[in-house]
Amino acid sequence: MAASSEPRNLDIATEAVRAAQSASTGGKPMLDFEGESTPYIDYQSIDVLLSLQHPRSPSHEEMTFYVAGQVKELLFKLAVNEVQEAQRQLNEDNFGAAMKYLRRIKEILVVLRSLWPMLDTLTPNDFNSFRDYLGTSSGFQSYMYRALEFSLGNKNEHMLKPHKGVPVIYPALVEVFEAPSLWDTANAALKRNGHPIEQAHLDRDLTASYEGHASVTAAWVAIYRKNDPEDVFFQLGEALMEVADAFSHWRMKHLLTVERIIGFKIGTGGTSGVEWLRTIVNHRFFPELWEVRTQLP
Ligand code: HEM
Known part of the structure; x- marks a missing residue:
């Protein structure tokens, strides 16, 4: 998926939606997501954020x-x-x-x-x-x-x-x-x-x-x-x-x-x-x- 700096679509979840999800997973984390992203990525454009590190030198030290x-x-x-x-x-x-x-x-x-x-x-x-x-x-x-x-x-x-x-x-x-x-x-x-x-x-x-x-x-x-x-x-x-x-x-x-x-x-x-x-x-x-x-x- 191409990283875009535009905000992504993200469905709003209510307390009722969260309760239904938790019931369906028996209180465990959700593991299956549709498409090529996760809600976490979409909420904060994490893939874009983490694609912005371009150290210029061969030195390991530069990333810090x-x-x-x-x-x-x-x-x-x-x-x-x-x-x-x-x-x-x-x-x-x-x-x-x-x-x-x-x-x-x-x-x-x-x-x-x-x-x-x-x-x-x-x-x-x-x-x-x-x-x-x-x-x-x-x-x-x-x-x-x-x-x-x-x-x-x-x-x-x-x-x-x-x-x-x-x-x-x-x-x-x-x-x-x-x-x-x-x-x-x-x-x-x-x-x-x-x-x-x-x-x-x-x-x-x-x-x-x-x-x-x-x-x-x-x-x-x-x-x-x-x-x-x-x-x-x-x-x-x-x-x-x-x-x-x-x-x-x-x-x-x-x-x-x-x-x-x-x-x-x-x-x-x-x-x-x-x-x-x-x-x-x-x-x-x-x-x-x-x-x-x-x-x-
Ligand atoms: C750790 C290595 C760093 C060194 C050796 C360093 C050195 C300098 C030097 C010498 C200046 C004076 C302007 C110049 O001639 O460049 C300066 C200014 C400044 N540096 Fe750093 N810096 C470092 C890291 C950072 C980082 C990580 C930031 C964060 C973004 C930062 C933010 C600033 C700011 C905002 C000024 C302007 C201060 C002002 O105008 O009041 N520096 N730095």
Whole structure:
């Protein structure tokens, strides 16, 4: 059967259908399926997914790197999806629901972070056995990673540039770039609910690099000073901090893994490598929330 990226037909099964099937097999798994596929393959296009691994080198070691990269891309995609849902819920003042998605985003980031030790099993020699075959490709060119950074609030016009010539993704990436970030959405919710955040800050050019604002810091300091664990905004602040913290962990472990594997060699994407990555890890999402820590008595 030719693998197709289109969703396959799959009959919906109700509780009654499942009961009848289980009765017919005496509670054992189904073993016989019509046609050239199984419902499992059809539900998630597993045959397509597993046909997408094309290591370029003769090295056995490359598959570990290749699959880790693909898994990370899927998780970036899921994280963006969940950020957008958290924003929809915040826009409706559904704080409990929004925090449910923030918890999920944090856990996705924890899984992303936990993939680095798998790559640490690549010795420098293992990595060098296929590195040349990467050409000039680099994670820096990941548009899903960039969409995630933009959606959380790290806007940088230069980061759009590599994707300009890619018509299937550029418009979607520009949309995320121009839209309010999760941080903007959270602060707009604060303002709607009586916290004195300056409207001019929320109405600023959303594509410009984010600068923390005194009215945002003051609003969050007031929330944290109350120190009320029942306060939904206090809970929201900590849920956002969990996301920011987990993201920074991902960045820091990437940096460490890179240094461990290639030392101070230059990157395949054109940067100085570790030296450049060290400048990136200093960025913090939701900067005023970090500033609160300094300002609390
Ligand atoms: C384990 C071997 C890896 C090495 C040695 C490595 C090295 C680097 C280097 C040197 C850079 C800076 C840009 C450049 O010049 O290329 C970079 C950026 C980046 N890498 Fe990796 N990387 C590795 C694995 C991965 C994997 C598996 C992913 C997941 C998709 C990834 C995602 C990224 C991202 C998203 C950036 C851009 C960071 C930013 O712009 O803030 N890297 N990497």
